[in-house]
Amino acid sequence: MTTHAPAAEPDPRAASATSPRVVIADDQELVRTGFRMILTARGIDVVGVAADGVEAVSEVRRLRPDVVLLDIRMPRLDGLEAARQILAAAPECRVIMLTTFDLDQYVYAALAAGASGFLLKDVTPEYLANAVRLVDTGDALLSPSITRRLVERCASASAARGGGAPASHPDLDALTPREREVLTLMGHGLSNAELAREFTLSEATVKTHVARIFAKLSLRDRAQAVVLAYETGLVTPGAVA
8 A cells, every 4th residue: 555645734823713522433442542632631622432433423413513533444333424424414513534544445435425634543642633623624634735646546546447427516517617727726736825826816815716616516625625526527537737
C-alpha cells in the first residue's frame, strides 16, 4: 500500500472558539479512553462513547453531538453504514473517520457517505483536538490536494473494475458558468487562495462562490464537493487542471 505524507496540521486559528460536543465510537477501549482523555484535557466536551456502530448511531440520536469520531471497522455495524445512518438522522453532525491506514480501501465510500475527513489512530494529541475543532466549523479536515489524491486513487480503482458512466446531479444546471468552473477546479484540489489567483478574484469573492455551490448542491463541505466533481464527470482521474 502506497503511503503519502500526512496532511498539514489543522490551523488552530481556524477552529471554533466554542467547544464542540463529541461522541467517540471505536471497538478498542484503549482508543476510546485515550482519545477521551486527550480531548477533555484540551477543553473539548466528550459527551458519549460507543463500542460499535449500532451504539454509535444510538448515542448520536440521543446526544446530538457536533462531531463524531467513527472507526471504519466496527462490529455489528461498520463505520460506513453507521456514518450514513448518523448523517441521515443528524445531517448537521460532522463525521471524522478513524482508520489505521492513510489510504484505507473505504476512503472514497466514506467521503461519498458524508465524512468530513480522516484521522489515523496514531494521531498526535494536538492534531486530534485541532481536527475536531476544524470540522466543527464546517470545513473539511483533509486539505483539498490530499482529498483530491485520495478520491482520484479510489476513482481510478473503480474505473479499473469497470465502473459505470458518470452520475448525473439534478442541480448542476443551477450553477452559473463561473460556479461550475470553481467546482471543477475544487475537484482538482485547488484551495480558495489558488482559485482566487486563477480567476483574478479576491478570496472573499471565491468564498462566496463556494458557499453558493454548497447551498445549490446541498453539499456539507469541500470533501463532498470533490466527490461530486468526480462522480458527475466534471473531473476525471488523471486529468490536469
